[in-house]
Amino acid sequence: MRGKRRSGQIIILAALTIAFIILSTTIYVYxxxxxxxxxxxPLHLRGFIGNVKIASRILMMGSLANIxxxxxxxxxxxxxQRLRSFIESNxxxxxxxxxxxxxxxxxxxxxxxxxxxxxxxxxxxxxxxxSLNLADEREEIITKYSxxxxxxxxxxxxxxxxxxxxxxxxxxxxxxxxxxxPALCKNLTIYYTDYYGNWHEAGSLNSYSLKDYGNxxxxxxxxxxxxxxxxxxxxxxxxxxRREIRVIATTTCERI
Numbered sequence: 031m032r033g034k035r036r037s038g039q040i041i042i043l044a045a046l047t048i049a050f051i052i053l054s055t056t057i058y059v060y061x062x063x064x065x066x067x068x069x070x071x072p073l074h075l076r077g078f079i080g081n082v083k084i085a086s087r088i089l090m091m092g093s094l095a096n097i098x099x100x101x102x103x104x105x106x107x108x109x110x111q112r113l114r115s116f117i118e119s120n121x122x123x124x125x126x127x128x129x130x131x132x133x134x135x136x137x138x139x140x141x142x143x144x145x146x147x148x149x150x151x152x153x154x155x156x157x158x159x160x161s162l163n164l165a166d167e168r169e170e171i172i173t174k175y176s177x178x179x180x181x182x183x184x185x186x187x188x189x190x191x192x193x194x195x196x197x198x199x200x201x202x203x204x205x206x207x208x209x210x211x212p213a214l215c216k217n218l219t220i221y222y223t224d225y226y227g228n229w230h231e232a233g234s235l236n237s238y239s240l241k242d243y244g245n246x247x248x249x250x251x252x253x254x255x256x257x258x259x260x261x262x263x264x265x266x267x268x269x270x271x272r273r274e275i276r277v278i279a280t281t282t283c284e285r286i
Contacts, residue, residue, distance in 0.1 A: 079173050082117060082128070082162055089113050091179050091273050094156040098144065098276035106141050106156060107132060124166035133157035143180075152269075152279030153182035181275040182207050187265040189283035196257055200232070200283065202250040204267055212246030216270045220250050223264040261285070 093106045114128045132141030143155040157178045164171050187202045200222060206215045218240065220232040232238050237253035263283040270276055 076171070079162060079164065079171065083160075083175055083177075085113065085117075086110075086130075086158075086160055086175075087177050087179070090156050090158065090177050091275070094142075094154060094179050094181075095274040095276070097142065097156075098154040099274070103140060103142055106158075110158065121164075125163065125170075127161075127163040129161045131159045133159070146278040146280070148264075148280045148282075150185045150279055150281035151182065152185075152267075152277045153180065154275050154277045155180035155182070178209060179273075179275070180207075180209050181213070181269075181271045181273070181277050183267060183269050183277050183279050185265070185267045185279045185281050187263075187281050187283045188286050189260075189263050190286045191259075192253070196255050198254050198256065198260075198263075200250075200252050200254060200263070200265065202232075202265055202267065204248040204250070204269070206246045206248070206269060206271060208271060208273070214242075214244075214246060214272055215248070216272050216274065218248060218250075218270075219268040220252075221266040221268070222252075222254070223260075225256055225258045225260050229266065 089109055090106070093101075093109045096105055097103055110130050110132075114130065117128050118126050132138075134140070137143045137145065138155070138157055141156055141158050143153060143157070146152045155178070157176070157180075159176045160174065162171075162173045162175075164173075184205045184207075185202060187200060190199045190201070191197070192199060202220055204218060206213050220238075220240075221229045222232055223229055232250065232252045233240075235252045235254070238250065239252070240248060240250045242248055264280055265283055266278065266280040268276070268278050
């Protein structure tokens with residue numbers, strides 16, 4: 031667990047660094063733009079708003095990766111407060127107010143929905159609403175936007191008895207999604223239960239194979255031997271998407 035937390039801390043530090051670099055550059059460019067012609071300045075103001083949105087998304091992504099890897103749930107709020115403080119304190123060309131509200135609509139709590147179920151579905155999600163108010167001597171802009179970072183997986187598995195006594199072929203199908211669209215994963219680890227309910231990593235078997243279809247769908251196949259026939263074998267999938275967000279789902283093999 032300590033290793034997972036250290037990994038999560040590295041992820042969130044990277045996200046904070048990237049977000050602050052984006053905003054620092056944008057603030058600098060906007061301050062320089064004050065020397066431009068007045069008609070050019072609204073463009074820079076709107077560019078600043080766009081980068082605040084990007085930074086918010088990056089920070090929420092890093093926070094969710096941290097939390098799903100064992101970090102504290104409260105880190106989402108704390109990190110967004112740090113972002114708000116950074117933006118407001120560095121904007122020196124008028125009024126800047128950034129506010130946020132973590133989603134509290136079920137199934138979310140404090141902006142988070144993490145559910146790693148036993149019915150083949152697992153999800154790690156963070157959601158918040160933002161309001162950014164910017165004003166200078168020329169104009170005032172109020173922008174409202176939402177950020178939803180969601181990784182979910184759907185898995186199914188079958189168990190087929192081979193002609194040779196005691197041998198079973200297990201097939202697992204995994205589908206990965208980011209914000210509802212098919213997505214690629216960085217790493218997949220598959221586990222299965224034996225007759226006594228103990229978990230084993232399928233990847234350690236010589237018969238294990240994993241196929242990546244390149245569209246967010248993966249299939250695994252492996253062969254196991256057991257002297258006692260098992261009726262309700264469990265399969266569990268641990269997935270890390272390309273954003274380092276962790277999600278787990280468990281299912282029961284369908285016998286064929």
